[in-house]
Amino acid sequence: MSDALRGTGALFTPQLFVGGAWRDAAGGRTFAVTDPADGSELAQVADATVEDARAALDAAVAAQEEWGRTAPRERSEVLRRAFEAIVARTDELALLMSLEMGKPVAEAKGEVAYGAEFFRWFAEEAVRIAGRWMPAPAGGSRLVTIKKPVGPVLLVTPWNFPLAMGTRKIGPAVAAGCTMVLKPAEQTPLTSLALARIMQEAGLPDGVLNVVTTSEAPAVSEALQADARLRKVSFTGSTEVGRILVRQSADRLQRVSMELGGNAPFLVFDDADLDAAVEGAMVAKMRNMGEACTSANRFLVHAAVADDFAARLAERMSSLVVGRGQDDGVQVGPLIDDDAVRSVGELVEDAVAGGARVLAGATRIDGPGHFYPPTVLVDVPASARLAAEEIFGPVAPVTTFTDEDEAVRLANDTDYGLASYAYTRDLARALRLAERLDHGMVGINTGLLSNPAAPFGGVKASGFGREGGFEGIEEYLETTYVSLPAG
Ligand code: NAD
Numbered sequence: 001m002s003d004a005l006r007g008t009g010a011l012f013t014p015q016l017f018v019g020g021a022w023r024d025a026a027g028g029r030t031f032a033v034t035d036p037a038d039g040s041e042l043a044q045v046a047d048a049t050v051e052d053a054r055a056a057l058d059a060a061v062a063a064q065e066e067w068g069r070t071a072p073r074e075r076s077e078v079l080r081r082a083f084e085a086i087v088a089r090t091d092e093l094a095l096l097m098s099l100e101m102g103k104p105v106a107e108a109k110g111e112v113a114y115g116a117e118f119f120r121w122f123a124e125e126a127v128r129i130a131g132r133w134m135p136a137p138a139g140g141s142r143l144v145t146i147k148k149p150v151g152p153v154l155l156v157t158p159w160n161f162p163l164a165m166g167t168r169k170i171g172p173a174v175a176a177g178c179t180m181v182l183k184p185a186e187q188t189p190l191t192s193l194a195l196a197r198i199m200q201e202a203g204l205p206d207g208v209l210n211v212v213t214t215s216e217a218p219a220v221s222e223a224l225q226a227d228a229r230l231r232k233v234s235f236t237g238s239t240e241v242g243r244i245l246v247r248q249s250a251d252r253l254q255r256v257s258m259e260l261g262g263n264a265p266f267l268v269f270d271d272a273d274l275d276a277a278v279e280g281a282m283v284a285k286m287r288n289m290g291e292a293c294t295s296a297n298r299f300l301v302h303a304a305v306a307d308d309f310a311a312r313l314a315e316r317m318s319s320l321v322v323g324r325g326q327d328d329g330v331q332v333g334p335l336i337d338d339d340a341v342r343s344v345g346e347l348v349e350d351a352v353a354g355g356a357r358v359l360a361g362a363t364r365i366d367g368p369g370h371f372y373p374p375t376v377l378v379d380v381p382a383s384a385r386l387a388a389e390e391i392f393g394p395v396a397p398v399t400t401f402t403d404e405d406e407a408v409r410l411a412n413d414t415d416y417g418l419a420s421y422a423y424t425r426d427l428a429r430a431l432r433l434a435e436r437l438d439h440g441m442v443g444i445n446t447g448l449l450s451n452p453a454a455p456f457g458g459v460k461a462s463g464f465g466r467e468g469g470f471e472g473i474e475e476y477l478e479t480t481y482v483s484l485p486a487g
Pocket residue numbers: 156157158159160161183184185186217218219221222236237238239241242244245258259260261262292293294390418458462
């Protein structure tokens with residue numbers, strides 16, 4: 001383990017977590033986790049084989065029946081204790097996440113608070129799982145429903161929010177009484193291992209949560225999904241991989257929840273408070289260096305205010321401090337890897353070749369680490385690739401519209417449908433937009449949508465299912481209908 005990890009207080013064991021035990025991968029293979037700020041190795045972690053993944057599923061299956069029958073209060077209290085433990089270790093977890101993922105420590109602390117809240121929310125939901133009782137409309141019987149845990153689930157998470165993407169799935173699964181196999185992203189497994197340790201210390205029974213870190217995600221998911229004992233897959237990641245997992249679910253007709261990519265429009269109307277709109281744009285674009293599925297991907301601004309908005313945005317973007325996430329004052333860390341820098345750079349170059357003008361950034365940063373500067377583009381042609389594709393980096397393309405119908409048409413002109421944002425002072429317009437925008441989430445005069453108490457999720461190529469809110473636990477519950485005589 002590298003010296004850099006010393007400040008993380010030995011939060012994790014770099015091994016597989018199976019049936020409550022920490023163990024090496026079969027054959028003892030490991031893979032490297034690196035620091036995106038300079039490419040240096042942080043740790044070697046166990047590299048699970050298909051055989052290891054099956055052992056994890058065995059453990060989840062063995063634990064399911066008893067766990068599904070535990071008192072809701074007991075499940076609730078495990079989550080509550082884990083919530084407290086995460087909050088108590090905010091500094092260490094934030095440093096760990098910053099090291100393996102790159103985000104500035106201050107931002108990582110924000111993720112710790114956000115991620116922990118899913119445990120508090122679902123600790124409160126665990127004791128409110130209820131069915132219903134109703135007389136049959138024609139009389140003669142009573143219709144009763146009861147809720148049961150779905151069964152063992154496979155949770156697959158991405159690298160961009162290493163803690164919150166885990167807690168957002170583990171929280172409702174624990175609350176509902178499901179057992180799990182968690183497969184974290186290979187770039188950021190350390191935070192998930194730390195989370196498993198916290199869950200173990202919080203009293204989660206052996207086998208309820210199993211973690212398999214692996215460099216062979218496709219083989220592992222294929223083998224687990226082919227197993228009839230696995231009852232559900234909850235995935236957060238790219239649309240491309242989501243499609244593979246949905247196809248793999250078809251043979252067993254496994255339940256699936258898919259939180260996939262986005263292409264969020266950010267609308268600014270001519271009646272908007274421009275200061276607030278620029279502030280919101282900075283959050284919607286720059287949270288997590290633009291590496292968020294909710295990241296504003298297209299700024300659609302009324303022609304009357306577009307120049308003013310773009311100039312102010314460019315000024316703010318240019319003033320951001322780029323650097324290593326653990327250094328004081330840094331606001332923008334490195335992107336996750338070289339491929340990310342290359343892909344963001346290519347999208348910008350394609351837009352510029354098509355006629356876009358650069359107001360800020362757009363020059364690749366040399367040296368070690370995977371850095372890309374905050375960038376603002378205007379006069380972006382509709383044919384530019386970044387209008388259709390998820391940028392996943394600190395690039396803000398600005399285009400214009402002239403009326404509300406055009407704004408809505410442009411906003412909905414995407415295969416995706418996750419987050420959308422609109423700035424306006426007109427309440428009636430805001431309400432119309434909420435109804436007309438074909439996205440799972442609409443932020444009115446705000447650049448931040450994520451909230452553990454709200455249903456997070458998308459439509460179209462952004463997937464299906466919701467995480468958080470009252471809806472989140474339903475993803476892990478089955479409904480059994482019981483017919484009773486009227487008596
Ligand atoms: P990714 O799809 O490449 O990887 C996500 C996870 O899937 C990782 O754990 C990876 O190891 C695993 N994986 C890859 N191929 C697999 C396969 N064939 N079978 C099983 N697992 C496989 O995505 P990423 O690059 O880690 O994350 C970025 C993407 O995630 C973006 O598209 C982003 O929009 C999306 N995302 C969505 C949400 C949301 O809630 N909608 C949240 C965060 C990120």
